[in-house]
Amino acid sequence: MSVDVHHAPPLWRLLQACAQAVQAVRAGRSLTAQLESVSTDLRPGVQALSFQALRQLGRATALRTQLAKKAPPAAADALLCTALALGWDEAQAPYPVHTLVNQAVEAARRQRQTQGQAPFINACLRRFLRERDALVAATQEDVTARWNHPDWWVARLQADHPEHWMDLLMQSQHPAPMTVRVNPACTTVAAVQAALQAQGVVATPVGRSGLQLGKALPVAQLPGFEQGHVSVQDAAAQVAAPLLMQGLDLDRPWRVLDACAAPGGKTGHLLELCPQAQVLALDVDAQRCERIHQNLDRLQVRAQARAVVRAADAAQPTQWWDGQLFDAILLDAPCTASGIVRRHPDVRWLRRPEDSAQLARTQAQLLKVLWPLLKDGGRLLYCTCSIFKAEGDAVVDSFLQSNTDARFCPSPRHLIPGCLPVGLPVGDNPLGEYDGFYYALLEKQPTSA
Ligand SMILES: C[S@@+](CC[C@H](N)C(=O)[O-])C[C@H]1O[C@@H](n2cnc3c(N)ncnc32)[C@H](O)[C@@H]1O
Known part of the structure; x- marks a missing residue:
């Protein structure tokens, strides 16, 4: 230091x-x-x-x-x-x-x-x-x-990821790189890379529109940060918006629900990607909704009234839903955050062994309640920043069993840091170093079929 x-x-x-x-x-x-x-x-x-x-x-x-x-x-x-x-x-x-x-x-x-x-x-x-x-x-x-994680955490990783648990625990001990997302409405990855280079910072393209920085900078020193040209977002989190919208005409006014949106990282990305989308961004925490406002204001996307932000419980649609079905739903569900321990080294000591199962029940309930709000042919992206299977595959597999109108589309499922990811949107750069995440894209089949 x-x-x-x-x-x-x-x-x-x-x-x-x-x-x-x-x-x-x-x-x-x-x-x-x-x-x-x-x-x-x-x-x-x-x-x-x-x-x-x-x-x-x-x-x-x-x-x-x-x-x-x-x-x-x-x-x-x-x-x-x-x-x-x-x-x-x-x-x-x-x-x-x-x-x-x-x-x-x-x-x-x-x-x-x-x-x-x-x-x-x-x-x-x-x-x-x-x-x-x-x-x-x-x-x-x-x-x-030995591992600087609670015993139960180590045991769970051994059970969930028998081939990768040691790598996962070792990686958790290293500081994470700063990664930014470039707003294609304002600039290009190459232009931001060059501007960083001029500041003496080497940056490597990651994913579709990300740059992984060789050293962290205060946000105010990121080129074009105040103007909304770049946002700080891990490479794994940058997968959400392109995966949800892949294959769709991005210039159409899709009705999109971002059910657990604060602080608005993925909401902003959705709006950068789909300039005409009508996004309803919910979060149960009113204070955190303020952060969504700030983020969208900085990105200058809210001025065009394409995003509505509401403090509401996504599990209670009667309180906020206008009855019109959505084309796409992003459910970035509350979770243990076990995938982001590099950036939050306190998480491992804060969580309790029973948290994962309790959060899995909340995640399953949100999935169950939001699914009927989706149009036939629409898609829902379920994600968490957890590497525990209880909050990923277990939730989705159980949902697929009881909802025969849900079809699993190619998507990464558990994105494990250091492992080669599968099911990412085609044509992207490798993700570089990224946090642990879970992604499952589900499409709604017409029930009469
Ligand atoms: C993982 S964070 C979302 C991160 C956000 N999608 C982003 O990319 O910036 C989960 C969020 O879910 C919110 N949340 C938890 N339960 C909720 C519920 N029942 N309805 C709406 N939001 C909820 C939390 O307040 C928290 O802000």
Whole structure:
């Protein structure tokens, strides 16, 4: 991490805020929400450190158990585990390990919640410095330490993806690249690539209209971001709109429902792709609907009144449906987000083993309720950013069994990072590095046939 030594906050302050983030995630709060409460001068440093700490929290917790069977109070334990997470692997440590230890003890001394535990933290970390190799070796058989994911998560990936589970877990530990989608109404992939090149950023075309950047930039520095020429969107998420609309005349005023739309990434893509489409974008969360408005305003697509955004429960059509059938429905259903752990390293610690089954019931219910709103011959794209089969194949296969008017069309099903995807729209570039996703395109057959 590069720091401006003259203005950089002291490391102990960053460690305090990072430990608070770890404590918050352990208590069930999302890292994104927690980072919003961090002062802006600290936020970039705290974000970088907390991403790294959460990626190594399994190992750190196992090391703390070696050092002290009984955990200290939550704030002290979070600080101790933060220091262990950042320092246990010298090759990846963001600072010299001695500095991390000294500053973690300083952080403990300087705040009320951990002051009383400072001698304990100091003793644990000094012992860790002396006995590191033996302590690390003693955690090697611990599944959560080895893979830095909960045991149940590892077991589920082993069952769901017996050939790829190790790759998946290893990939989850790496930061994801920044990928952007280029708006063909405003510019071209080649023009944005050249503009990035002029800024010293190498960008590789991915998918139909994406670019994977060699290094991340603040959005304000992306060429044409404010004018809606580019949007930040993972390559796997960029598959949705072209897959849903493939084979259709993109200049016709298709009636499209985006049932779970916030923050509007895929809604914007749909409107870029189909300039005449009439899109109804729903989201149950009114605050998140604001994000759809902001995104569509930036893309300058809402001004033409082709998109209507409504805060509503997609599972209750009587509250929002005007009775006219849709040509196409995008159901980007709420899920565990197990496919996007590279970008959200807190997700693995926030989820519980039972979440997947519970969300699968919600997903199946949404599918069941929305299917009758589709015209004969219309298509529905079901997707989630999960790699658990319970939220993908299991939902779709069960739906296909009980809905004989639904035909499965070529589509990727589980898009597994690092594996060659199948069923993508023809003619696209390879996806590059992408998040885990699930896509199933279903077409409605006329019932009288
Ligand atoms: C995976 S996110 C959607 C991401 C979005 N499609 C995009 O590309 O930017 C799932 C969304 O579903 C919304 N949601 C959950 N249950 C819903 C329901 N019953 N009706 C409508 N929206 C719902 C959540 O608030 C969340 O914003």
